[in-house]
Amino acid sequence: MLKLEELKKLYEEEVVEFRRDLHMYPELSFKEYRTTEKIKEKLVSLGIEIMDLGMETGVVGLLKGKEEGPTIALRGDIDALPIQELNDVPYKSKIDGVMHACGHDFHASSVIGAAIILSDIKNELNGNVMFVFQPAEEINKGAKVMVEKGLFTDYKADLIFGLHNNPEIPWGKIAIKKGGLMAAVDTIRIKVKGKGGHGAIPNATRDPIIAASAMLMNLQTIVSRNVSPLDSAVISIGTFNSGTANNVISELVEMSGTVRSFDPQVRQMLPKRIKEVLEYTAKAYMVDVELEYIFDLPAVFNDDELTKLAYDATKEIVGEEGIVDPIPSMGGEDFSIFTEKVPGFFFWLGVGNKEKDMNYVWHNPRFDGDDRAVITASAVMSNMVLHGIKYANENKNEVR
The missing domain is CATH 3.40.630.10 (Zn peptidases)
Incomplete structure (x- = not known):
């Protein structure tokens, strides 16, 4: 050479x-x-x-x-x-x-x-x-x-x-x-819809902020409990938006995040588990949830x-x-x-x-x-x- x-x-x-x-x-x-x-x-x-x-x-x-x-x-x-x-x-x-x-x-x-x-x-x-x-x-x-x-x-x-x-x-x-x-790079967009109301009367609402917060935490268990320690994955929520005033419980929370993985089988498992975690958490908190999962890059x-x-x-x-x-x-x-x-x-x-x-x-x-x-x-x-x-x-x- x-x-x-x-x-x-x-x-x-x-x-x-x-x-x-x-x-x-x-x-x-x-x-x-x-x-x-x-x-x-x-x-x-x-x-x-x-x-x-x-x-x-x-x-x-x-x-x-x-x-x-x-x-x-x-x-x-x-x-x-x-x-x-x-x-x-x-x-x-x-x-x-x-x-x-x-x-x-x-x-x-x-x-x-x-x-x-x-x-x-x-x-x-x-x-x-x-x-x-x-x-x-x-x-x-x-x-x-x-x-x-x-x-x-x-x-x-x-x-x-x-x-x-x-x-x-x-x-x-x-x-x-x-x-x-x-x-591999994937994008998630999540909408959590509840019932808004006065912050002083939360029992009359279905608070999407509380529900979305639980979803955010529960999503982390997918990596720790559904992905082998010998494999790699990341689920990170980067945006969390809701509300207009300190004493108003909002109707809607919008979140977005990134999902990363290497193994093709792990990549195919992740959207299924994310959807399940979101839907069951939504049911527990009496709210509705929508997931948009975008496969960006292998x-x-x-x-x-x-x-x-x-x-x-x-x-x-x-x-x-x-x-x-x-x-x-x-x-x-x-x-x-x-x-x-x-x-x-x-x-x-x-x-x-x-x-x-x-x-x-x-x-x-x-x-x-x-x-x-x-x-x-x-x-x-x-x-x-x-x-x-x-x-x-x-x-x-x-x-x-």
Whole structure:
């Protein structure tokens, strides 16, 4: 991998500069207009064909190798968050109230770096590379829209690789995990309807606030008593809204929450038990309840063969000492929408640097990472492409 190591050093400054530019001009989901143009401009300068999905934001580029063969996709998301940045750095966000607090600037720049490297060696590629710059990951919609627009049906790929930064892992390290890495994400919306009245005469009411409070507590027993201690699940109520005055018992409570899991059987069990707990609690408190259960995203799951491929490709770039075995996260990622269409692998890029105070978690207004890690990710993804082309050629009847 001497060639990739040389290219990594050659293009590091350019890729870091690209990342810092994106960081200074963050854009919210489906509003990534400047980011989209910046990416297109770079891809076109590399001779990479832009594939039109008919979307206002997001980019898909295709690099053709020396001969026809498998197409390997690399994915980086591009949207930012409605958070005011509190970092004092030269590349601080210039957009008031918006920042790359989840590091999607790292992801997009890592894929740009891979595009630069692979363009340099395109005459050595026995296949093609698709670069997917996805909008609106933060609202769980970007991947779905790209698929609806024909990505991986009209524009096919054989494998896809993606990444997410992790500030809790030292910069330059790569986290490789077999099995579940990021959880399935579901949303619950609950309405509890009772009979309102005067706060001083509660016996004449059917108080939905008391009932909803009991429901909230009872829901927690599902994880502690219906999910095996060897599995993982989370039920968290994030909003609880009711009432207009301190001495009025309301007619209605509205709650919403998130449900997370890894195991498909656990995921199928959860809505059934949630519904049962809500309905029986409602009966006990003489109120009515409605549940809306939304299956948002499946879990990000890495299979055995692609984990080995990714491990081998990564080892050639960072060595065995540069690979860590991470603890999975209950956070979600809509990369899993793509892997319903194309076999894929997802890894974490370490960006943490405690000496520079760069270890704040995702979505924190002080989030940042050591951008020297970006070119490492670019080289690793480039090598995953090389290994992926070979793998797809050897498994032609099994990959698609």
